Amino acid sequence: xxxxxxxxxxxxxxxxxxxxxxxxxxxxxxxxxxxxxxxxxxxxxxxxxxxxxxxxxxxxxxxxxxxxxxxxxxxxxxxxxxxxxxxxxxxxxxxxxxxxxxxxxxxxxxxxxxxxxxxxxxxxxxxxxxxxxxxxxxxxxxxxxxxxxxxxxxxxxxxxxxxxxxxxxxxxxxxxxxxxxxxxxxxxxxxxxxxxxxxxxxxxxxxxxxxxxxxxxxxxxxxxxxxxxxxxxxxxxxxxxxxxxxxxxxxxxxxxxxxxxxxxxxxxx
Amino acid sequence: xxxxxxxxxxxxxxxxxxxxxxxxxxxxxxxxxxxxxxxxxxxxxxxxxxxxxxxxxxxxxxxxxxxxxxxxxxxxxxxxxxxxxxxxxxxxxxxxxxxxxxxxxxxxxxxxxxxxxxxxxxxxxxxxxxxxxxxxxxxxxxxxxxxxxxxxxxxxxxxxxxxxxxxxxxxxxxxxxxxxxxxxxxxxxxxxxxxxxxxxxxxxxxxxxxxxxxxxxxxxxxxxxxxxxxxxxxxxxxxxxxxxxxxxxxxxxxxxxxxxxxxxxxxxx
Numbered sequence: 001x002x003x004x005x006x007x008x009x010x011x012x013x014x015x016x017x018x019x020x021x022x023x024x025x026x027x028x029x030x031x032x033x034x035x036x037x038x039x040x041x042x043x044x045x046x047x048x049x050x051x052x053x054x055x056x057x058x059x060x061x062x063x064x065x066x067x068x069x070x071x072x073x074x075x076x077x078x079x080x081x082x083x084x085x086x087x088x089x090x091x092x093x094x095x096x097x098x099x100x101x102x103x104x105x106x107x108x109x110x111x112x113x114x115x116x117x118x119x120x121x122x123x124x125x126x127x128x129x130x131x132x133x134x135x136x137x138x139x140x141x142x143x144x145x146x147x148x149x150x151x152x153x154x155x156x157x158x159x160x161x162x163x164x165x166x167x168x169x170x171x172x173x174x175x176x177x178x179x180x181x182x183x184x185x186x187x188x189x190x191x192x193x194x195x196x197x198x199x200x201x202x203x204x205x206x207x208x209x210x211x212x213x214x215x216x217x218x219x220x221x222x223x224x225x226x227x228x229x230x231x232x233x234x235x236x237x238x239x240x241x242x243x244x245x246x247x248x249x250x251x252x253x254x255x256x257x258x259x260x261x262x263x264x265x266x267x268x269x
Numbered sequence: 270x271x272x273x274x275x276x277x278x279x280x281x282x283x284x285x286x287x288x289x290x291x292x293x294x295x296x297x298x299x300x301x302x303x304x305x306x307x308x309x310x311x312x313x314x315x316x317x318x319x320x321x322x323x324x325x326x327x328x329x330x331x332x333x334x335x336x337x338x339x340x341x342x343x344x345x346x347x348x349x350x351x352x353x354x355x356x357x358x359x360x361x362x363x364x365x366x367x368x369x370x371x372x373x374x375x376x377x378x379x380x381x382x383x384x385x386x387x388x389x390x391x392x393x394x395x396x397x398x399x400x401x402x403x404x405x406x407x408x409x410x411x412x413x414x415x416x417x418x419x420x421x422x423x424x425x426x427x428x429x430x431x432x433x434x435x436x437x438x439x440x441x442x443x444x445x446x447x448x449x450x451x452x453x454x455x456x457x458x459x460x461x462x463x464x465x466x467x468x469x470x471x472x473x474x475x476x477x478x479x480x481x482x483x484x485x486x487x488x489x490x491x492x493x494x495x496x497x498x499x500x501x502x503x504x505x506x507x508x509x510x511x512x513x514x515x516x517x518x519x520x521x522x523x524x525x526x527x528x529x530x531x532x533x534x535x536x537x538x
Contacts, residue, residue, distance in 0.1 A: 210537035268479035
């Protein structure tokens with residue numbers, strides 16, 4: 001887990017966001033291409049693409065997104081859908097092997113999405129939740145991941161293709177959100193040393209003031225616990241600066257090269 | 270280790286700093302009183318007082334500092350000297366039981382300073398270093414602390430009065446400075462669950478650009494590892510904001526009360 005290997009999954013092309021939903025509805029290719037290009041240039045290792053939640057339109061919308069994104073960048077895509085039909089169509093449209101976002105302990109997802117992952121050799125995000133809920137304790141979340149890993153291994157998916165998301169609850173309503181996340185991550189890492197870890201960070205601070213401070217603290221502590229990927233806005237300079245600084249402090253940035261390079265590029269201005 | 274219990278040791282009254290040395294030489298009481306008042310108001314639990322490094326003047330200078338600081342605040346003092354004579358005089362001048370900064374594995378310090386600590390029931394900072402050097406590995410640092418703890422226990426000093434400083438090297442020249450610090454802290458905590466931990470943070474980033482990012486990342490990760498005290502500038506709003514955010518994420522700030530209170534007081538503006 002070297003500094004340069006923390007993989008950022010760019011989160012901005014997400015049809016559950018109003019402005020992106022509008023661009024999809026209006027087939028505003030320029031807007032989508034700009035989101036793709038700017039995130040790729042900012043260092044995203046993957047670009048999440050989510051076409052929103054209209055089941056009948058989702059396959060068409062997702063393919064439209066993919067074609068536009070691929071027209072301006074060769075960064076691999078993270079196909080973000082719970083719909084196996086949309087994913088099956090989307091996988092045929094991508095130039096590079098994608099990541100799939102996501103499976104979980106939900107039997108339907110394991111049954112319908114996991115075969116696609118296995119057949120195409122995809123990486124896949126595995127959420128530490130069951131069909132019905134996000135477990136409160138790390139022990140329960142780890143139990144879900146054991147079940148998921150049993151299924152992925154049975155399907156022939158390599159452990160190193162799994163990106164476990166221990167799940168981030170809002171700390172304003174769940175005080176132990178951070179410790180439960182860190183404990184889950186450490187326990188899963190101990191059991192499956194080859195798997196990666198990712199998370200959508202910003203949910204931690206929902207409803208609190210001065211959210212960026214909480215988000216940075218959470219990212220820093222999660223990197224310390226072993227997070228090696230994150231779903232975030234790669235254009236958020238504060239988060240990227242926090243990430244680079246954490247990698248220095250964790251002894252993962254040889255000669256502080258990434259840090260000083262980012263400094264010279266103006267990231268800390 | 271509740272959020273409100275991370276003890277800040279205010280570092281600003283330090284005679285090795287040029288401006289403070291000048292104030293001591295000129296007996297500029299206003300300057301010293303202002304440093305004391307502002308740090309106390311910013312929430313320092315202790316105020317470090319260091320009279321500089323002139324052995325023959327140190328006892329007089331230290332007492333002069335103490336008298337001025339005590340004139341404006343009742344925050345307890347952290348007497349910062351390697352000179353047993355200066356410390357003996359200073360202990361007689363303080364109103365409240367002070368912290369002593371510091372002992373280490375150096376036999377002279379253990380022999381001459383530890384009896385003062387024991388006699389007066391002081392808290393004391395214990396550096397994880399021997400007489401000759403700062404050990405490179407956490408194993409060697411832990412071995413030093415074992416030796417120090419043997420001496421403090423033999424002298425009758427309570428474990429809870431010990432503040433172990435695992436020692437912060439500059440990451441620019443010692444890439445593993447952070448991990449060695451965290452590993453030392455965790456190992457000492459496992460062996461001596463009652464001891465506290467403190468550190469001077471800013472050395473981590475010496476020589477690097479954009480130091481505040483590194484300092485905040487280090488503070489955040491150190492709090493995650495169990496640091497419950499820190500020697501820093503309590504007027505540094507960025508560091509205090511990082512500290513409060515880390516305590517939220519670590520689940521130690523009930524109802525996020527300290528965080529939201531600091532927000533309303535303008536700390537994050």
